[in-house]
Structure formats: structure tokens, C-alpha cells
Amino acid sequence: MHEKWAIDDLLSIRERAYYYLKSLILNGELKPGDRLIERELATKLNISRTPIREALFRLESQGFVKTVPRKGVIVSNISSEEVVEVFNILSSLEVLAAKLAAERMDENTQKILDEKIAELEAFLNSEQKDYEKIHIDMNMVLYKASKSPKLFEILSGLTDYIQMSANMGYETPGRKEQAMKEHLEIMKALRKRDVEMAALLTKLHIENSKRAYIASIEKLKEKETK
Secondary structure, X not given: OOOOOOOOOOOOHHHHHHHHHHHHHHOOOOOOOOEOOHHHHHHHHOOOHHHHHHHHHHHHHOOOEEEEOOOEEEEOOOOHHHHHHHHHHHHHHHHHHHHHHHHOOOHHXXXXXXXXXXXXXXXXXXXXXOHHHHHHHHHHHHHHHOOOHHHHHHHHXXXXXXXXXXXXXXXXXXXXXXXXXXXXXHHHHHHOOOHHHHHHHHHHHHHHHHHHHHHHHHHHHHHHHO
């Protein structure tokens, strides 16, 4: 976590501190229960404690961290109920996006899908795998393909929670590869304009992701009680 930022960077120091800490949480480098100590973070990032404090306050207002007596600020552990709620919302909205994408398919979108299908196939056969990036990229392709600006806006607003839940679910052995294979099948169904298959595969993907995430949460709870 050693970083050094110049004052004239495009983003202010406070913004960079916020996005940096948020990315660590979303990528799973900082896990539920991990402590976030202002002094240590400021030293590692070579900045003052003020932007760190502001970043933590902002993250707490969004539910990513919380202040616990005698522990200080720790990464939040989302409850199973919240997980189910988010996934239920996604189940409806992403399935709708898949249906609209298949129905509104045009040549330009087909070309994009051809590129993404090839990219995903190459990704699955590669050794270096940035699952977080490819996951978000594939979601964005689906959202844009729906050609519904309002639906795109709503789903894009859930991206942080989608990324965090996916990273937690990836703790389940084999889930990373399986999730990418599910994305690939969804893309192929969209490319064929198969509305029902695209919707079904999207629904199954979300259900599988939900089960993996909840299983990961339950394991964390078990560790905390030991």
C-alpha cells in the first residue's frame, strides 16, 4: 500500500484517498472486520491524516466502514438480509436489461459483443486474471446494450455493491472461473438475440452469485464467533 501522490494530480488528495481506500474494500484487499488506522494509512500513503479522516467519514456514510467502540474504524460486514435485498433487486433489473439487450440488438452492438466474447474466451485461457475488471466490463456491456438510459443509470449506481459482493463470492472455490463462464454464455445468448435464454442465464448467474456471497458471509460469521 505504499503510494506517493503529487499535489497537482487531477484528483485532489482527499478524493484520491477516498477512491484508493474504497477500491481496497471493493477488491477484497481490505476485508470485513479489518481495522483502518488513520496514522498508519497516512504514513503509508505519505499524506496527512486529515484527508484519510475525511475519506473514512465518507465511506462510513455509505456503509462501507463503521466505527466500533474500543476498535475504531473497521470494514463493515454486510448482513445476509442486505445481501438478499441487493441480489433480489439485481435479479429483476439485470434480467430486464438482458431482455431489452436481446430485443434491441443492432449491428454495432453485435460487433461489440463479438469483441467481448473473444476477449472473455482469451481471458479464461490466460494465467493472469483480473476478475474484478472483466466482471465490471461485462456488466457495463450488458447495461449499455439494453439501450435504456434510466436502467443503465440505476444499474451503474449499484456497481460498487455488485463488485464487493462478487469479490466476496469469489472466496468460494471455483466461483471465479464459473462466474466468467456464465458471463460468456450470457454474451453468446445476447449475440444470438435469444431473449428467453439471455434472461434465464442472467437470472441463474445472479442466483449462483448470491449463494456464493452468502456462503462467504456465513464463513466470516463463523470465524468471528470462534
